[in-house]
Amino acid sequence: MSAGPPDAAQPAVDLSRAQIAAHVRKVLEPGTGRDPVVSLAQWGGREIVIKDFAPRGFWVRNLIGRWMIAREARAYRALAGHPAVPRFYGCVDALALALEYRPGRRMSRRLYRALPTGFLGELEQAIREMHARGVAHLDLRHRTNVMADANGHPILIDFGSAVCVRPGGLAARILLPLLAYFDLRALRKWQLRMGA
Structure with a gap:
């Protein structure tokens, strides 16, 4: 391997x-x-x-x-x-x-009520860090790809749809902001669903 x-x-x-x-x-x-x-x-x-x-x-x-x-x-x-x-x-x-293996629970309204108040802020920070490394996930709207661990911290999984670019390169400056839009739109969906 x-x-x-x-x-x-x-x-x-x-x-x-x-x-x-x-x-x-x-x-x-x-x-x-x-x-x-x-x-x-x-x-x-x-x-x-x-x-x-x-x-x-x-x-x-x-x-x-x-x-x-x-x-x-x-x-x-x-x-x-x-x-x-x-x-x-x-x-x-x-x-x-x-x-x-990171055990966790899939996102849902019911789960969100049990999460720490800072969960969505941590999720946003995790997404922005991912983008800073040149990766756009593109499939965060599905609840199967955003989870919460036992301590209420976000877990991002399933990068099969992800696009990777070299951080700081031309593609990162031009393409990544366009692709990041989909991840940030998914974040907004979670914020609206969770009542934040």
């Missing part, structure tokens, strides 16, 4: 394709014909999430899967160390990647 920058506290996961099935504890999202299977696995004393296009048909695997995994891996590498983003452990191969 290839990985992003190693971290002494959480080294990259060295998990091969052959080992995935033996370590999967639960399928979190079976996906549809074009989406990856998302599984929870136990590996090296920790829980990890595996996003895997291998079970999909030939065309999905090779036309969509490889591209989506590479795109998502790039976003996670750009966001390494971001407090609201799960740690990227690396790609198993061209069809699967491994991430830190």
Whole structure:
């Protein structure tokens, strides 16, 4: 498995394709014909999430899967160390990647009433930090991609639709503000839904 920058506290996961099935504890999202299977696995004393296009048909695997995994891996590498983003452990191969498992609850009005008053401010800060690193998520309007951890802090997941640009580059100056609009519009949706 290839990985992003190693971290002494959480080294990259060295998990091969052959080992995935033996370590999967639960399928979190079976996906549809074009989406990856998302599984929870136990590996090296920790829980990890595996996003895997291998079970999909030939065309999905090779036309969509490889591209989506590479795109998502790039976003996670750009966001390494971001407090609201799960740690990227690396790609198993061209069809699967491994991430830190961050348990949390999906956004809802009911959940929002139980969150600390600063949640939406933290969410906005997390989104702006993401943009400062050259990443636009583009799919934050879905409640499955914005979660709250047990302490009421935001978690941003599923960067399959993300666009990455080099911070400070021409694309960051021209394209990123246009793309960031969609993320900030999603934030506004959450603010309105939560009554803020």
